Amino acid sequence: MIEESFAQNLIETAINCGAEKAEAYLSKKTETEITISNGKPESVNVKSDQGYGIRVLLDSKLGFYSSNRMExxxxTENIRQLVKATRFHTSDPFNNIPEYAGEQSKDVDEIHDPNMAEIPLSEKINAAIEIEKAGRAADSKVSGFVWILYGDVTESYRILNSTGIDVSSSGTTCYGFAYCFANHGQSVQTGRFAKAYGRYGDF
Structure with a gap:
């Protein structure tokens, strides 16, 4: 999840530096991908990225800055420089930052598994191996695989501004993919199967 104090500090810093309005967008994402060959891990990749963007409004002048360093x-220093530079931008009466318009809709339920980020990598590797085992057990004609993949994604986003807007979203997905080939006499056929879930426990 995105740290509450860091997000709020972006807006407060911009206003304290002289911006009339400010808005920030923050994101954080972690992805895992595991490929299997002959019952053993062939590749294991885990990558994470995070970042933020902030825009400020001053005398109908709009400035923007983004970074992936959440320090x-x-x-604070980058926002100070942003507000300072925005003073020299071209004014446009159509530049604006949205105003808070009341409570946001809560009709949509997010699919978010808070436990997914805590699952050991070794367990995910075993899940990928099980995909291959299931494929071989499905039919005796299955003789090999072109590709076996397990993957998952954990992500969160937040938008907040100085007018009162503060919305966030979090989601998780885990998925498996198998690309196999089967022999029958002299003929060879290939087949693919993929499935995705929002919660690891359903995988």
Whole structure:
């Protein structure tokens, strides 16, 4: 999840530096991909990225800055420089930042598994191996695989501004993919199967 104090500090810093309005967008994402060959891991990749963007409004002048370094002191200095530079931008009466318009809709339920990020990598590797085992057990004609893949994604986003808007979203997905080939006499056929779930326990 995105740290609450860091997100709020972006807006407060911009206003304290002289911006009339400010809005920030923050994101955080972790992805895992595991491929299997002959019952053993062939590749294991885990990557994470995070970042933020902030825009400020001053005298109908709009400035924007983004970074993937979530360091409070560095962010504070960059926002100071942003507000300073925005003073020299071209004014446009259509530049604006949205105003808070009341409570947001809560009709849509997010699919988010908070436990997915805590699952050991070794367990995910075993899940990928099980995909291959299931494929071989499905039919005796299955003689090999072109590709076996397990993957998952954990992501969160937040938008907040100085007018009162503060919305966030989090989601998780895990998925498996098998691309196999089967022999029958002299003929060879290939087949693919993929499935995705929002919660690891359903995988």
């Amino acid at each position: 409070p002191l560095r962010a």
